[in-house]
Amino acid sequence: MRIVYKNAVSLCSIQEGRYDWLLAHERKRRIIDYVRQYRTATVAQLAQEFGVHTATIRRDLAEIEQEGALKRTHGGVIMEQWTRNEPSFNERANVHREEKIRIGQLAASLVEDGENIIIDSGTTTLHIATHLIHRSDITVITNDMNVAVELRDAPGIKVILTGGELYPSSYMLNGMFTDHVLGSLHVEKAFIGTPALHPQHGLMHPEALLVPAKQGMIRAAGEIVVVTDHSKIGKLSLHTVAPNSAIHTLVTGTEASDADIRPFQERGITVYRA
Amino acid sequence: MRIVYKNAVSLCSIQEGRYDWLLAHERKRRIIDYVRQYRTATVAQLAQEFGVHTATIRRDLAEIEQEGALKRTHGGVIMEQWTRNEPSFNERANVHREEKIRIGQLAASLVEDGENIIIDSGTTTLHIATHLIHRSDITVITNDMNVAVELRDAPGIKVILTGGELYPSSYMLNGMFTDHVLGSLHVEKAFIGTPALHPQHGLMHPEALLVPAKQGMIRAAGEIVVVTDHSKIGKLSLHTVAPNSAIHTLVTGTEASDADIRPFQERGITVYRA
DNA sequence: CAGATAATGATCATTTTTGTTCATTTTTAT
């Protein structure tokens, strides 16, 4: 951001039409935006960002905290968190965590500004959401409350949660309403996670209840991107969600071997290893 | 447009060449447009933009504020909408917290095993969910992710989240999908929270976007239970969500006076003070 | 065209906001 001090008076200093000193009110609003984007900020950072004294930032933060939007700490502010973490969820998330983060980052880079996308429920797909926070003009449809919460404060992102029944002890929505919402939408891309991806049988899943939602996502999207860590490749499971011919792109980790991915490449699927 | 000849022409006005010869009224209209576009503006910005003295802008702003279109602040103006910030969730949750807990507990006791109920989004209604955790054989439909998460691990409770768009910086779902889901359900009871309950006008709400969801909940339920702390009783707001005749039961706190609740009792509404 | 009326610009005392300093508290490193 370009900072122009108030007392630097130049009559015709309209440069690219943006005036760069802020109303106190606007500054407070932007502080909130800033912290929502980056989750945390120091007083010094904010003072520099907005070109004001740290005392001013402290005064602003005191007011903002009073309003309840953010939580102050020594040295800065953080977002008031929704951390009611499920142990089993965390456990799953920590298996191949590094790989999943890389996959999420790469998958997020496949999303272009202005697109509407579907993000499936899952630990890997959640990392896609995390990497979309700073993006703008994107609509995300998801059946995962974690994804929704992750993107809740992202100013450039509109979040639509499919309705449905809360799958026991998870943050995932399923059932008739989910299917109905997905059936009435069309998006550019769908990012689908999976516990089993087989060279012959394609996308598979052990739980029949969850199959229709995934199939609905696949039907609703023009391009299907499957994201999964390397350990799921080659696995079999009970139900076939979709054949490999429905998949356009596969994002996995560098841990996946050439042999793992070759069958998919041969079927015309673009494979990325993050 | 009327032409006004001025002899004092500022350099910037020549360069800009757009806003030089404006009638006062036209200028005011454009100020409003400008602020609508940029969300905020400083007096200095506007003075430069329209080539008039800051005192003139101040006079304009005073009138505009009088008319209610914009909100003045020190140094400039902002859009009213952004000032009249609904207090954040955390802030609201802490106002009358004890009373809301009592209301939630009493309201929860109105739910019988085996029933299907709707729980509206809100801080008071969230306490209803909290008091339902140990109950069994209850289906809860809600448009609030907080309610859903609260009941996520309750073994005896099935949770259905309506779909919809995530209302910015909240945990509330709204929009077409919400309305559709609510339109296809019927439940025994709906627990509705409200920021304004008026003896004559009934259930009111300041935000038009959120009205259809509440109306959908009311239509979907056989019995309407309004839960609200005493401070909301007697308040007016912009939109009428439902007349008092639609309400069957009102749960509020002991803080509510006899005079507060009498009008509702006279209309046949059962009133509980928790 | 002259005078009335309204709008604008300039000045200044007052109020609000921001910057500075410093004693105190909290965090970090030893």
Add this chain to the structure above:
DNA sequence: ATAAAAATGAACAAAAATGATCATTATCTG
């Protein structure tokens, strides 16, 4: 645990914005 470093809040000074007043300019009316 103790000392050094950093952050904080409070008090005060400086700067900027405001409202009121009054002079000036532009438009309207007869």
